Amino acid sequence: MEFNKGSSPFAGSWICLGHGFYSSGFSCWQDKFLASWLLSTVTDEVLIHLTTAKTSFDVWIAIERRFGTSSTLKISSMRHALYSIKKSNLTITEYLSKVKKLCDNLTVVGSLVTKAEQVSVILAGLSVEYESVRVFASASSISLDLLTGMLLDYEARQLALLTEVPMQANLATRSSDHVDGSKFSQSQKTKHGHKEPGRGWSRGRSRGGGRSWSRSQPQCQLCGKVGHIVQNCYHRFDESFSGVTHTPSVNYHQLWYPDSGATNHITPEASNLTTASLYTGTSHVTMGNGESIPIANVGSSTLLVGSRLLRLQNVLYVPSDIQTGTTLLEGHMHEGLYRFQFSKTSSTKIPPSAQTFCPPLLHNTQISSSSIWHNRLGHPCNNTLARVLKSYNVSFGQNFLPRICTVCQLRKAHKLLFGSSHIIYSLPFELVVTDVWGPAHVFSNGFTYYVSFVDMFSRYTWVYFLKSKSEVLPYFLDFHQMVKTQFGQSIKMLQTDWGEYHVLSKTLSSLGIQHRVTCPYTSEQNSVAKRNHRQIGDMGLSLLAQSAMPLQFWYYAFAHAVYLTNRLPTPILSHVSPYETLHKIQPDYGLLRVFGCACFPNLRPFNQYKLQFWSQQCVFLGVTPNRKGYQCLTLDGRVYFSQRV
Numbered sequence: 001m002e003f004n005k006g007s008s009p010f011a012g013s014w015i016c017l018g019h020g021f022y023s024s025g026f027s028c029w030q031d032k033f034l035a036s037w038l039l040s041t042v043t044d045e046v047l048i049h050l051t052t053a054k055t056s057f058d059v060w061i062a063i064e065r066r067f068g069t070s071s072t073l074k075i076s077s078m079r080h081a082l083y084s085i086k087k088s089n090l091t092i093t094e095y096l097s098k099v100k101k102l103c104d105n106l107t108v109v110g111s112l113v114t115k116a117e118q119v120s121v122i123l124a125g126l127s128v129e130y131e132s133v134r135v136f137a138s139a140s141s142i143s144l145d146l147l148t149g150m151l152l153d154y155e156a157r158q159l160a161l162l163t164e165v166p167m168q169a170n171l172a173t174r175s176s177d178h179v180d181g182s183k184f185s186q187s188q189k190t191k192h193g194h195k196e197p198g199r200g201w202s203r204g205r206s207r208g209g210g211r212s213w214s215r216s217q218p219q220c221q222l223c224g225k226v227g228h229i230v231q232n233c234y235h236r237f238d239e240s241f242s243g244v245t246h247t248p249s250v251n252y253h254q255l256w257y258p259d260s261g262a263t264n265h266i267t268p269e270a271s272n273l274t275t276a277s278l279y280t281g282t283s284h285v286t287m288g289n290g291e292s293i294p295i296a297n298v299g300s301s302t303l304l305v306g307s308r309l310l311r312l313q314n315v316l317y318v319p320s321d322i323q324t325g326t327t328l329l330e331g332h333m334h335e336g337l338y339r340f341q342f343s344k345t346s347s348t349k350i351p352p353s354a355q356t357f358c359p360p361l362l363h364n365t366q367i368s369s370s371s372i373w374h375n376r377l378g379h380p381c382n383n384t385l386a387r388v389l390k391s392y393n394v395s396f397g398q399n400f401l402p403r404i405c406t407v408c409q410l411r412k413a414h415k416l417l418f419g420s421s422h423i424i425y426s427l428p429f430e431l432v433v434t435d436v437w438g439p440a441h442v443f444s445n446g447f448t449y450y451v452s453f454v455d456m457f458s459r460y461t462w463v464y465f466l467k468s469k470s471e472v473l474p475y476f477l478d479f480h481q482m483v484k485t486q487f488g489q490s491i492k493m494l495q496t497d498w499g500e501y502h503v504l505s506k507t508l509s510s511l512g513i514q515h516r517v518t519c520p521y522t523s524e525q526n527s528v529a530k531r532n533h534r535q536i537g538d539m540g541l542s543l544l545a546q547s548a549m550p551l552q553f554w555y556y557a558f559a560h561a562v563y564l565t566n567r568l569p570t571p572i573l574s575h576v577s578p579y580e581t582l583h584k585i586q587p588d589y590g591l592l593r594v595f596g597c598a599c600f601p602n603l604r605p606f607n608q609y610k611l612q613f614w615s616q617q618c619v620f621l622g623v624t625p626n627r628k629g630y631q632c633l634t635l636d637g638r639v640y641f642s643q644r645v
Helices: 026-039 056-068 072-083 092-108 115-124 128-139 144-164 371-376 382-391 406-412 469-487 498-511 523-547 551-565 578-583
Strands: 014-016 022-024 174-176 187-189 195-197 249-251 275-278 284-286 292-294 297-305 308-317 332-334 337-339 432-437 449-455 461-466 493-496 514-517 618-624 627-633 639-642
Touching (some): 026 056, 072 092, 072 115, 092 115, 092 144, 115 144, 128 144, 371 382, 432 469, 432 523, 449 469, 449 523, 461 469, 461 551, 469 498, 493 498, 493 523, 498 514, 551 618, 618 639
Parallel strands (some): 432 493, 493 514
Antiparallel strands (some): 187 195, 275 297, 284 292, 297 308, 332 337, 432 449, 627 639
């Protein structure tokens, strides 16, 4: 081992051997031999990392650097792989070997995995079939060897049980028409007392090494005898001969041929279901002759595919047809064919199963008529689905009813319509609805918002213009005090949307006012305030367009629009104005002037010199509710309030 450690240099070209001869380059040859021996012991995956090694020492150092050093990152990665391992489709032996390999690799790099940790890792990675073993092992302290034996024994018992269960659901059958050999074959005794088989046998070698004789001969379908066919039967033209009743026997193979594209798996044997429950649905299975067979149970089953277990869910148990032995039809041979004679007066009734059945163009079982076709056609509405199935003659029976589709609800859910409210308020301020409008992209008199309060009894509107939304609470307190002072009443309920909930909730609670909040993203519940915004905005912009004034004056136009809205009759109040409903007097329309018209207010009190004119041409900006006068805008941008205009 002195070469792989690098302690023996290649000193000298001649070395004395035991027999007295010297060899040139013996040390180099010996090092190459040792390097070759090391390279022959590694796998192909490791060999690609040793291509640059020249000596045995280089090979040893490269292997030591790659596998001998331990790092925190490497240990962490290996432990993550250990705790993430799953059994999946592996056998127990393969699964335990994989866990053991990872544990050994961790031990090599210096991270010891205890047997208790190995037990925890094995239990965590087991599939659902081993749930009973997991529960038992978790409840008690179990050794690694005992757990290994339990898992291997459990797997062996599961495979043994599955191989004993006859799988006949969703199966392919083969009918074999055979006749008892003792009835149609002849046997005779030889002189030695042994029986020799007669006709009907053919020679062949049996499984045990002996010999058997058999010769395949046809069987007549008319008389049932072996050795000829129906075309050569002498009973063919005998109308009095009724023939033999031919009842084929069906051999069910102990194999299950599942269809991966089937909508549902069906079994005629209840023993094929590992878990079963009573079927409570209304669907049934339509057979090829048009008859419907009810579904008795639904459950799960397990198939053995090689050494793997395949679990099937929602397997339908449909009992087999009942064999009554009733003769359905009788006929006689006529020119090589069976002829059935029926008359209009005949009392013979053809059962539905013997009648000619014409399948629909796109036939499907009853269980898929409503849900599967709905999915195939891309989730159309029920009317469209019914029309398509009817046009293609698809039978969907009486169970086709409108149903709620989960997929349709996920994507096609739309807003429901809101009906008209029939609540009548008998007193003012029983309910006040409020909402904030804005922000406007143009400042007007320093304002960008306004908050409106609408009394649901009179539909009277109060508007407060805001510079920011934080001023909502102070203006509400002013409005609440105005209601108490001017009308002698208190606000009972205030309705807002979600935006004003946190601003007003504590204040309303302290004042004893009930706070009603709309649902998020459901502005329709506060539709009165929203429609009021639209009314004010439409009328205000109309006034600005009429007067050809810029948008900087929207504050005056909106205030005048509120003044006019409160004095206009509305069909909601039986064509009575909100002003008259609240104040019990009719509004005075004689004070109104056209918004934006030219006006000449008396400005003499505002003059500073005796030689100034007493008036000048101004623009009418509307009236204000808190002043009994008019707003007039001079050409230099100054606003005057005057009653003498």
